[in-house]
Amino acid sequence: ANALGAVFAIVATLTIGTSPIxxxxxxxxxxxxxxxxxxxxxxxVSIVTIIAIMQIPEGNYLLFALERFSLVIIGIFSAxxxxxxxxxxxxxxxxxxKLRTTSDELITLLRVFLEEESxxxxxxxxxxxxxxxxVQNIDSIFEFYKDEFHNVFxxxxxxxxxxxxxxxxxxxxIKKELAILSTIFNLFGL
Numbered sequence: 001a002n003a004l005g006a007v008f009a010i011v012a013t014l015t016i017g018t019s020p021i022x023x024x025x026x027x028x029x030x031x032x033x034x035x036x037x038x039x040x041x042x043x044x045v046s047i048v049t050i051i052a053i054m055q056i057p058e059g060n061y062l063l064f065a066l067e068r069f070s071l072v073i074i075g076i077f078s079a080x081x082x083x084x085x086x087x088x089x090x091x092x093x094x095x096x097x098k099l100r101t102t103s104d105e106l107i108t109l110l111r112v113f114l115e116e117e118s119x120x121x122x123x124x125x126x127x128x129x130x131x132x133x134x135v136q137n138i139d140s141i142f143e144f145y146k147d148e149f150h151n152v153f154x155x156x157x158x159x160x161x162x163x164x165x166x167x168x169x170x171x172x173x174i175k176k177e178l179a180i181l182s183t184i185f186n187l188f189g190l
Contacts, residue, residue, distance in 0.1 A: 001042030002076065005030050005049035006069040013061065018054045026050055048072065091145035092163070098141060099170045102134045106177045113184065124185055131178060138171055 012026040030046045052068040109127050146164065
């Protein structure tokens with residue numbers, strides 16, 4: 001994505017210039033191309049590279065573009081190194097924590113409604129919105145965990161594969177709990 005942004009930025013600067021409209025045009029093209037290539041997660045890096053390169057200084061433009069491209073690459077590799085060596089993400093612990101808290105919140109909301117029936121539509125909608133956001137967060141953390149599993153744990157075997165299946169099943173159960181809660185609230189006219 002970084003190289004894609006750099007190439008388009010250099011070509012656009014040499015052909016159409018560096019006006020704000022040209023920068024916007026290049027950004028739109030690179031966003032579309034990243035989406036087409038299924039690199040949506042790296043759109044931000046491409047945009048940063050385009051903006052960094054399309055700021056023309058006085059002097060040799062190609063040397064400046066190469067320098068900016070190199071700085072972005074060094075920054076990306078530095079961040080990867082720090083994340084890998086010093087502060088690796090703990091997707092498993094984060095995922096387990098999110099699964100537990102979201103499930104507890106769903107069960108608590110269901111108990112409050114069934115025992116007291118005093119929960120209002122506004123409160124229910126706010127809680128439902130918050131829980132759906134948590135479910136989306138769980139899905140994204142699970143994707144990170146699954147990527148880490150496939151990249152790091154290829155040789156770990158059965159135990160790690162079993163964890164992956166369990167986490168996936170827990171996510172499905174939470175989605176079913178949310179659907180049941182919605183059905184119950186719909187039955188009572190909320």
